[in-house]
Amino acid sequence: xxxxxxxxxxxEALWRDAPQSAEQLTMALAATxxxxxxxxxxxxxxxxxxxxxxxxxxxxxxxxxxxxxxxTFLTQATRQLLDSFFGGKVTPLVAxxxxxxxxxxxxxxxxxxxxxxxxxx
Amino acid sequence: xxxxxxxxxxxEALWRDAPQSAEQLTMALAATxxxxxxxxxxxxxxxxxxxxxxxxxxxxxxxxxxxxxxxTFLTQATRQLLDSFFGGKVTPLVAxxxxxxxxxxxxxxxxxxxxxxxxxx
DNA sequence: TCTTTATGCCTACACACGTAGTCTAAAGAG
DNA sequence: CTCTTTAGACTACGTGTGTAGGCATAAAGA
Numbered sequence: 001x002x003x004x005x006x007x008x009x010x011x012e013a014l015w016r017d018a019p020q021s022a023e024q025l026t027m028a029l030a031a032t033x034x035x036x037x038x039x040x041x042x043x044x045x046x047x048x049x050x051x052x053x054x055x056x057x058x059x060x061x062x063x064x065x066x067x068x069x070x071x072t073f074l075t076q077a078t079r080q081l082l083d084s085f086f087g088g089k090v091t092p093l094v095a096x097x098x099x100x101x102x103x104x105x106x107x108x109x110x111x112x113x114x115x116x117x118x119x120x121x
Numbered sequence: 122x123x124x125x126x127x128x129x130x131x132x133e134a135l136w137r138d139a140p141q142s143a144e145q146l147t148m149a150l151a152a153t154x155x156x157x158x159x160x161x162x163x164x165x166x167x168x169x170x171x172x173x174x175x176x177x178x179x180x181x182x183x184x185x186x187x188x189x190x191x192x193t194f195l196t197q198a199t200r201q202l203l204d205s206f207f208g209g210k211v212t213p214l215v216a217x218x219x220x221x222x223x224x225x226x227x228x229x230x231x232x233x234x235x236x237x238x239x240x241x242x
Numbered sequence: 243t244c245t246t247t248a249t250g251c252c253t254a255c256a257c258a259c260g261t262a263g264t265c266t267a268a269a270g271a272g
Numbered sequence: 273c274t275c276t277t278t279a280g281a282c283t284a285c286g287t288g289t290g291t292a293g294g295c296a297t298a299a300a301g302a
Binding site for chain 3: 273274275277278279282283285287289290292293294295296297298300302
């Protein structure tokens with residue numbers, strides 16, 4: 001469950017909207033990645049080989065769906081961050097965020113609410 | 122400020138303990154990466170070229186120090202995770218952690234204390 | 243039915259990375 | 273002073289990745 005950067009960008013576009021054709025994907029990605037249509041097709045072919053996406057024929061072309069799920073990547077990336085930089089513990093991560101002033105008052109309120117809801121369970 | 126995986130492993134070893142010689146690093150990394158001494162030397166040479174580490178002659182050999190700091194990587198990695206998966210907001214990240222049952226009672230208590238200390242400021 | 247166009251498939255290619263061997267020079271041993 | 277060892281420098285090479293061009297084929301238009 002590992003994907004090079006370029007392919008991940010394509011998968012993310014599919015998470016945002018699926019299915020899409022190679023051409024639609026090229027346009028959807030144009031803002032961040034100025035890729036030729038052929039480039040996107042190559043990436044899609046590699047992703048098919050990995051099983052990261054699937055496709056179905058739609059007339060003359062293919063439509064692509066994500067297979068690998070966003071949630072899986074999210075979980076994996078979060079765990080990796082925790083393990084490599086925070087000794088696998090959540091509190092140091094949150095402490096770091098606070099020291100970077102990444103926490104707004106709204107964030108703090110939302111966090112309190114989350115904490116309250118867990119206590120109740 | 123980007124580093125391939127293998128080089129990052131070397132830098133992490135230097136964060137744990139510096140300075141170290143190429144040979145010491147090879148041994149320190151042996152548990153996780155069974156690299157030959159020459160491999161570690163190649164990695165160190167590339168890291169010197171990037172400016173990620175520096176070295177000083179110690180008799181016949183070199184001792185290596187980290188230049189790029191752990192804190193920088195930590196901040197960068199955290200921001201990247203937040204931006205790519207949680208819309209840049211902290212609360213959804215914490216919500217995800219809780220849904221994964223990654224939060225112990227101790228974590229929750231520590232979080233509450235952090236929140237309290239911020240409110241006071 | 244013949245030609246044009248669009249779509250997929252295959253091929254290419256430079257550069258980065260992981261992994262290491264060989265060559266060279268300097269330090270220490272005799 | 274010569275020989276041996278050891279540490280560094282240079283070279284190498286297969287594979288993965290980013291990026292795309294060219295060829296073949298099927299659909300659409302004339």
